[in-house]
Amino acid sequence: MNYLLMMMISMRWLLVTYVIIAGGLGGEVEGAGLACNWGLRATHPLPPNIVVKLLKDNGFDKVKLFEADPGALKALGNSGIQVMVGIPNELLAPLASSVRRAEDWVSQNVSSYISKIGVDIRYVAVGNEPFLKTYKDTYLKSTFPALQNIQAALIKAGLGRQVKVTIPLNADIYQTETDLPSGGNFRSDIHDLIISIIKFLSDNGAPLTVNIYPFLSLYADPHFPVEYAFFSGTTSPVVDGPISYTNVLDANFDTLVWALEKNGFPSMPVIVGEVGWPTDGDINANKDNARKFNQGLINRIMQGQGTPKRSTSPPDIYVFALIDEDAKSIQPGNFERHWGVFNYDGTIKYPLDLAGNNRSLTPSKGVRYLGKQWCIMAPEASVSDPNLPNMIDYACTYADCTSLGYGSSCSGLDVRSNASYAFNMYYQTMNQQKGACDHFSGFVSHHNYDCSAAAAAAANKLINGYSGSPLGFPAQSISDKIVAAVDVDEVLGNFISALNRFIADRYSLNHSLSEYHVYEFFKIWNCSRDEADIRVHEFFKTSYFKTGIHPIPGARQALQKLSRFCNLSVVTSRQNAIRDHTIDWIEKHYPGLFQEIHFGNHFALEGQPRLKSDICRSLGAKVLIDDNPRYAIECAEVGIRVLLFDF
Structure with missing residues (x-):
């Protein structure tokens, strides 16, 4: 199955989700305010109305979504929050192939929410870091045409002035050969494409968006000066002519500004689409560092502080992220699931002063939780059992065990506690469903709130972790x-494709998958009904059926x-x-x-x-x-x- 077809099928499943859940079954960047990213890659996402209340309670007046999620967009209606709605990279190719598809996307995901629900959509983010080196040119040919088609669709919908297009780009699109911001220019392999995109954005009064991660500078280079990642000003400055840089955010942003100036776009508006600090998943990802970085960042935002090259025109900065996402990809590291200022249930991770006047964070309200029951390793189970590693691997395949990794908050657990953590995370992720704990039969015991004192103590130690925060899974x-x-x-x-391969190899009958429009296979194979049933049952005995269905x-x-x-x-x-x-x-x-x-x-x-x-x-x-x-x-x-x- 080719990549595009897989993407289309995956999107159909997304549509099924949205139908059931949602159906009840100017050319200048806006002035500085608190803005954040709201990601949805969670096994137990908070109800959208609770998240919107969380945004408003904490003074966030701008939010970026990575996809046009119906639940999130409906909750944002008439909220007073400005919205940047994203288009996933998987949709770039189909949107690039047809203006009509772009028009349909805009109609369904922008126009309808603005006109019918009152969502204040200001930007459409076409793709997300599509030129990242690790993507190996996958989206190189589709991104710009998709951008052009979405812009044309917005104009046709009468939204060309109200809603601007942009592309969130990773900071690896530019570089400096001198190790100084003034040496900045765009990567040679994509230079012409980037200039074409920037010119198109500029011609349409739209901003460029860049994602900057000081944490990743520290993560990638063990010799990176730690304080240069923060805003304390205590590190040795990087001197670039008359400018002294005391933090990597300023230096990185101004490298982009230099690249824009060199290529004829000195006044190009720029949004910082993602910047933040994770709290787990790496030795430098912890609550103290996250608080230190994000407090410094928020102070700059609230003070309207720009960078040395753009001191009088600070960009909009979208904090990454509002809430943890325990189902997010862990590339490039375990920390990817821990960027939230809040835990995934909206509880506070660490204190922040949001307005410079001791205004503290406000947690989410109205969250309901799964019951107080756990699945932990049984006292009589042996940690030397050769099957135990496989059981742990299985649990961590379907649940988030990133806190157990090297340098993470729970990396110091012994083998038994490590296994209990994994089993319990799986059990909670599966909504404490019947049979979820029994999957590890022989290794686990199931406890509820009224279990024995010893078992309760063991369970609570795991649930509370070393941080002392309860592991409460939101539930309905x-x-x-x-x-x-x-x-x-x-x-x-994919039953039919496996069956068709068997029929082709066993009976030399070549049929396309499109011919299987009914399950009465005798009509397709030109045989009797009884013969077709016999062939299907023969298929059941083969590897085509036993291992060929994915x-x-x-x-x-x-x-x-x-x-x-x-x-x-x-x-x-x-x-x-x-x-x-x-x-x-x-x-x-x-x-x-x-x-x-x-x-x-x-x-x-x-x-x-x-x-x-x-x-x-x-x-x-x-x-x-x-x-x-x-x-x-x-x-x-x-x-x-x-x-x-x-x-």
Whole structure:
């Protein structure tokens, strides 16, 4: 499957998530104010209305979203908060290929929210650091055309003056051969492209956006002068002609200013799209350093302090980030999940004075939590068991264990506590669902708030960690959740492509995937119904079926998000003959997500079939996610809403 197709399928799963959750089933940069990034890569994201209240309570009047999340945008309606809405890099290629697609995106994600909900959208961020060296030119050809098409779409929508385009770029787009800001220029491999983009932005009265991370300078270079990353002014300055630089943020920003001046854009407005300091995941990522850096940064913002090259025109600066994201990628390091000024539940990590007058942070309000129960390593379990490392690896594959890494806050735990941390994080991430703790059978014991004093002490030591802050996972009450039924084939896994490969190799029948518009395979293979059923059951015995079916891109992440709002159960037409393998496959790729798994036993060689509509009604399912129009109609006719998943 090619990359673009995988991206499109992943985006379809994102759309499924949004439908269920959201549907109830001038050329100058604005003046200085508190601005931040609101990321959504969390297993238990805070309800958007709570986040918006958190923003307002703490004086943030600008926010940047990395995607046009319906829940976040709806909550921002009429809030008085200015919004920069992002377009993920995965959408650059399709948006670059067609102005019509760009028009559709603007209509759905900008125009409708401005006109219908009152969201104050000021910028559209096209991509995020698309020219980062580690991307190896993946977005080199699509970024600028996507930018041009989005701009054209905004103009057509009558928003060309109100909403400006920009591209958040990593600071690695420029460099200096002299190690001084005055030597700044754009990277030679992308110089002409960057100049074309900047000219386009300038011609349309739009700003350039750059992400600057002093922490990464310290992370990448063990010899980097530590104090130069902060704003204390106690380090030896870097002297560049008449200017002395006492911190890397000023020096980095002015390197860009020099590059702009050299290329004919001395007055180009610039936004700092991301800057901050993480609190965990590295030896230099801790609360003391984060407080020191972010307090210095906020002081500069509130004082309207610019850089030596732009002392009278300080840029908008978006603090990265508002809240931790425990499902964020850990490239380039474990610290990626710990940039938040607040913990992922909106509680305060460390004190900050937001306005220079001892105005302290305000925590989130109205957050509900999962119950006080934990999954920890049993006292009788042996730490020398050879299976223990695999169990820990499994837990940390699906839960956030970055605090256990070298230099992190919990790196000093012994083996037993390390395992307990991993098992419990998995259990909490899976919403304390039945069976989540049992996955580690033989190694764990399950405790609740009323457990014995010894067990409670052990659990609380892990829950509270070394920081003393409670590990509380935000949750929605079970009674508030709707029941959603989820199909397997072509919704969770790519059954048809594996089957088609088997048919081609075994029977020399070459069919394209587009021919599989029905599950009555005899119509496609030109054979009898009985013969088709025999071939399918023959397929079940082969490696094509046993190891050749892979998860649909984006499905697990979307379902994890849906599990906060829905009680999920599998309802599949698969046969009883492959029940055990199917359950094992689901547990491997979608661990702990489904409360029940039901089989319709359709097209089986033996046993009675069961209608999907009957199964759904017995579960009390309000929604079915399925790719088969026949089942969609069947369930819709009995009052069950259906999301027809077009794989």
